[in-house]
Amino acid sequence: MKSKIRKSTGQIAQYLGSDLLGDAEKIITGVAPFEHSSPHDITLAGEAHFLKKMDKTLAGAVIVPESFKGVEDLVAQGSSVFPVKNPRAAWAMVMQLFYPPSHPQWGMSNSANVGKNFVCGKDPDIGPFAVICDNVTIGDRVVIYPHVYIGEGVVLGDDVTIYANVTIANSTKIGSRVIIQPGAVIGSDGFGFAPDGEKWKKIPQLGIVQIDDDVEIGASNTIDRATFGITRISSGVKTDNQVHIAHNVTVGENSILVAQVGISGSVTIGKHVILAGQAGVAEHLTIGDGAIIGPASGVAKDVPDKAVYSGAPAQPHRHWLRVQNVVGTLPELKKRILKLESLVDGMTDSDKSQKD
Amino acid sequence: MKSKIRKSTGQIAQYLGSDLLGDAEKIITGVAPFEHSSPHDITLAGEAHFLKKMDKTLAGAVIVPESFKGVEDLVAQGSSVFPVKNPRAAWAMVMQLFYPPSHPQWGMSNSANVGKNFVCGKDPDIGPFAVICDNVTIGDRVVIYPHVYIGEGVVLGDDVTIYANVTIANSTKIGSRVIIQPGAVIGSDGFGFAPDGEKWKKIPQLGIVQIDDDVEIGASNTIDRATFGITRISSGVKTDNQVHIAHNVTVGENSILVAQVGISGSVTIGKHVILAGQAGVAEHLTIGDGAIIGPASGVAKDVPDKAVYSGAPAQPHRHWLRVQNVVGTLPELKKRILKLESLVDGMTDSDKSQKD
C-alpha cells in the first residue's frame, strides 16, 4: 500500500536497529502483505511456513526472524532482508513509519463549543460540534473529533486522540498518547442501587475514571466511574470494541481485553492479562498477573498469576479440555453404562441362578 | 394502525401479484395484527392455527397461505382474502406500501458542517450538526441524521439512511439502499497490536470497510476497518443491535447476524448464514453457505455449508442435543456408576470367596 513516505532500505535498517542483507540503497515507498507486495514495498515473513514460498513475494524488502535459515535465496532473488528478534514488532514499527496517524486539520474549529477556563496545549485539532465544558485541561497535539463531549474538569495529556461521538464524563483523568475509538463512553455512572422494599434507591456515583498513558480504548466501550475513588485503566492497556468495565475496577498495565468482554464491579485485573472475547468476570474477584482467560469464559473465582483458564464457570484450561473431551462422548459413555448394568444384572441373575 | 394511504383491495391484489377472493372495491387504510384489526385494515393469518379463529378478526382484508382450506368462511364473513405463496413476504410488502419510510425534511440543514469537494446527489436530507469531511460523495435521496460523522473520502450510494449519532470513518464505501441504525460505528481501527516485551505496539490499520447494497446495520454495531484491504459486508446482510465485526471479516450475501454476535478478525462467513444472538466466532475461521449457528454458541473451528451448529465449543446441533440430554442426567448417572461399583465389588468379593 503506497505511502507518501520514501525510505531507503539502509534507513529502515537503522530505524529498526537491525542487520541488513542485500541492497541498502533500495527505495521503499510502502508496506504490503507478503503475497500482495511490489518491488517498492517492505513485507513480513514472520513464520516458518513462509520459508517454503519465498518466491511468492515481489517485495523489495522482507522482515524475517533472526532464526530463519536460507534467506540467502531471498537476497539472491533481489530482496533486501532484515533479520530481527521480534518480526511482528518490527512490522508494527515499519507500518508506523510509513503510515503515521493522520486526521482532519481542524485547528480549533469555530463550530466547537468550549467552556470557561480551558487550558489548551499546542497544536490542538478540535472538530466541529465538539463540546468542552468548563475547567478542562488538555496537553499538546490533542485531536478531538466532532460530536465528542468532554465534561467539566476533565484532564487530557499530550498526543491524545478522541474519535467521533465519544462521551467523556466530568472529572475523568486521561494520560498521554491515549486513543479512544468512536462511540465509547467514559465515566458513566456505576450500576449502584440499594433495595428498598420493592424499589431501588440510586447510590450516587462520586468517583472518577482514570486512564493512564498509552492506553487504547475500543469503539463503543463503556467504562463506569467509581462509587468512591477510581476506576483505573493502567498504562499500556488495550481494549477491543464493546468492552464493558464497571465501577471501581482496576485493569493492570499492558493487559488486553478483547471484544465484548464484561468486567463486574470492584474486580482487580493484574498486569499483562489477556481476556479473550466475550469473557465475563464476576464482581470483587482478582485475576493475577499474566493470566489468560479463554473466550466466553465466566470467571467466578479468583485466578492465580499466569494461570490459563477456560469455560463457564472458568477453570484451569487443561482440566477444562479434559472435561470437554469427555463431555463430547457422553452419549456413548451412557451406552457403556447401560451395557455394564445389563452385564452385571445378568451376572447377578446367573449368580442367583447358580445359588438357587 | 391508520396510514395516510388508501388502497382498494383490487389495487392491493395487483401490487402483491396475488389472487383475490371477495370484494375488490373495498378501501383499506392500514395494517394491523390479526386480533386488533378494524374493517379498514389488512391483516395476516400466516399459520394454520389462525384457521380455528377466523371469526376473531374484524379485518377487511386478510393475507393467507395458498394452502389454506376453508377461506370461503372468511369471504362469507365479508373479508377480502389474498391467498399467496409467501404470506410473510406479502405482509412485509403491504406494510411497506402503507407505511413508506419517513424522516424529517431537513433538506441541506444550514447547521450541518460540510467539507470540500462534496459531491451530493438529488434530494438529500442532511440534519443539523451532521459533519461531512472533505471529498465525500453521496447518491440521490440520502438521509443523514443529526450528529452523524462522515469521514474523509467516504462514498454512499442512493437511498441510504444513516440514523443519529453514527460514525462512518474515512474511506468507507457504502452501496445503495443501506440503512444504518443509530449509534453504529463503521470503520474503527482493527484490534491489532504486536507484543514488544511487556508492551504492545499499535499496528496501523490501513484498510477500509465496504458495505454493499441493501444491507441494514443494527444500532450500536461496531465494524472495524481492515488492517490491509477490506472488511466486507456483502449485499443483503442484516445485522441486529450490538453486533461486533472485527478487521478483515467477510460476511456473505443475505446473511443474518442477530444481536450481540461477535466475529473475530479475518473470519469468512458464507452466504445466507444465520448467527443467533450472542454467538461468537474465533479468528480466521470459515462458516459455510447456509450454515445456522445457535444462540451463544462459540465457533472454534470451521463450519461446513448448511451445517447447524450449537454449543460452546460449537458442534453439530444434533450431537450437541444428544450430549445435553445426557449432561442433564449426570447426577443420576453418577449414582448408577456408584451402584455398579458396589455390585461389582460385591461380586469380586464373592468371586474371591468362591475361589478361596
Add this chain to the structure above:
Amino acid sequence: MKSKIRKSTGQIAQYLGSDLLGDAEKIITGVAPFEHSSPHDITLAGEAHFLKKMDKTLAGAVIVPESFKGVEDLVAQGSSVFPVKNPRAAWAMVMQLFYPPSHPQWGMSNSANVGKNFVCGKDPDIGPFAVICDNVTIGDRVVIYPHVYIGEGVVLGDDVTIYANVTIANSTKIGSRVIIQPGAVIGSDGFGFAPDGEKWKKIPQLGIVQIDDDVEIGASNTIDRATFGITRISSGVKTDNQVHIAHNVTVGENSILVAQVGISGSVTIGKHVILAGQAGVAEHLTIGDGAIIGPASGVAKDVPDKAVYSGAPAQPHRHWLRVQNVVGTLPELKKRILKLESLVDGMTDSDKSQKD
C-alpha cells in the same frame, strides 16, 4: 468525600427517620467508605464483619443495622450512630442528601436546534448541539446533554436527565425521573425481516418504546421500538451498560438487567426480576415475577415466578449446580467406567472359562 452541604447528626436522624445514639449536634460534611472516613464524614457499617473493626474508622457518624450489638463502644469512641432497618437504603439516602445530582447550567443553549411546537416545562437545561425535532413535549427540570437527538413527537416527563450522545427516536414516551446514561439508543427499528427467496424484505417497525417513571437506562443500551404496539420498560427498572432489548419486549416493574444482557423479541419479563450479566433470553418467552437468572445464562424456556435459573440452556439453579459438580469430575468418572468394564470383562471371561 467533601460535599458543599452541612448537616447536623440530629438533622440526619430526622431525614432518615432513625434513632440516634450519641452527639446530635455534630456537623457532618460528607460521606466516605468505612476505612477512609474523617470525623466530619458519615459512613456505613452494614455487615457483621465491621463489628470486629469498629476502631478502624474515624467517621463522625456511622449507619449500622438495628440488629448490631455493641454499638456502645462506637458511641464511647465519639461516633454518632444511626441504627436502621435497611442500612444500604439509608446509605443511598445520605449520599443523595450530600451529593444531589448536578449538571452544567445550560438553560436553553442557543446552540441547540429545536423544532416546531416544542412544549417545554420549567427550568430546562438543554446543552449545545442537542437536536429536538418537531412536536416534542418535555416536563419541568429536564436536562438534555449535548449531541442528544430527540425525534419527532417524543414526550418526556419531569426531572428527566438524558446524557450526551443519546438517540431517542420519534414517538418514544418517557415518564418522570428517568435517567438515560450516555450513548444509549431508544427506539431503533426492531429486527424484523421476512424471507423472500434468497433475500430479506424489511418489515416496517411501526410501534414505539415506552419508558415509565423512575427508570434508569445504562450507557450504550439499545432498546428497539415495537413492530406494532409498545416495547415497554416499566417503572423502577434499572438497566446496566450495553443491555439489548428487542422489539415488543415488556420488562416488569423494578426489574434489574445487568450489563450485556440480551432480550429477544416479544419476551415478557415480570416484576422484580434480576437478570445477571451477559444472560440472554430467547424470543417469546416469559420470565415470572421475582425470578433470578444467573450470569451468562441462556434462557430457552419459560421461567416460573421466583425461580432461580442458571446455565445455558438455563435450568433450576440447584439442578445446574449438581450437574456442574459431576461435570467437573467427568475425566475421573470415565476412568471408573473403564475400570468397571475391565472388571466385568474379567468376570465374564472367568465366567466363560468356568463354563468352558
